[in-house]
Amino acid sequence: MSELLSPDQLEAALRAMGARLYHDQHPFHKLLHSGRLDRGQVQAWALNRFEYQRCIPLKDAAILARMEDPALRRIWRQRIIDHDGSHDGEGGIARWLHLTDALGLDREMVTSGRALLPGTRFAVHAYIEFVRDRSLLEAIASSLTELFAPTIISHRMAGMLAHYDFISKEALAYFDYRLTEAPRDSAFALDYVKQHADTVEKQQQVLAALHFKCGVLWSQLDALHFAYVEPGVRWPDAFDPATQGGAV
Ligand SMILES: O=C(O)c1cc(C(=O)O)c2c(n1)C(=O)C(=O)c1cc(C(=O)O)[nH]c1-2
Structure with missing residues (x-):
């Protein structure tokens, strides 16, 4: 790309990248959404994804800290409120823990992060570092994967409810909220x-930021796939569905 795109051409290029690289294309998601994973594999997904959930407000706080404009901060801070809630037990992080509870995972094991795959941790933390190190424009652009989230979330909710008897609508409440939060957030970021x-x-930087972020999401699923679906060698301290434990 060497010529300046119009804003709408830029949007089209971003959407085309998402169609190719978003994590809905990953084999692990295809298995998850079509009921082809067992309970232990779904547990491993929820446990590892907690690291992403836990770090999203840290990532947004890093972005907020770089925003000079109070009007911009006022809008961006809503993302932190969505995940942290305004009171104990509210917000996206608490709702994700309802999901891990419903899957029978030990809370301490989930919140301590001790049974995480290293690849999950590295991918998630790379996202925080990216928004700290790059320009504000790149940091905001890296959230644009959320443009594609409502479609995968609807698909995931329908698929998981249809195929897994150990998943209820209440357990998936986290995603109900995201269906309104993600379009609001991504519309702002895209504008x-x-x-x-x-x-x-x-x-070019904006396109590279979305490319990077697709990689952050993809790598998390690679880590899960190669540990729990095509188990070659799994990190010895990772969550083990057979014993329901991780490192002590
Ligand atoms: O379920 C999903 O597939 C999915 C994807 C994404 C995304 O595309 O980054 C996010 C979320 N969920 C999500 O729940 C969420 O809070 C979120 C925040 C962000 C971000 O980059 O700021 N992405 C996402």
């Missing part, structure tokens, strides 16, 4: 990016 990526270089 911002379309307005501010006004040079070829900035447009």
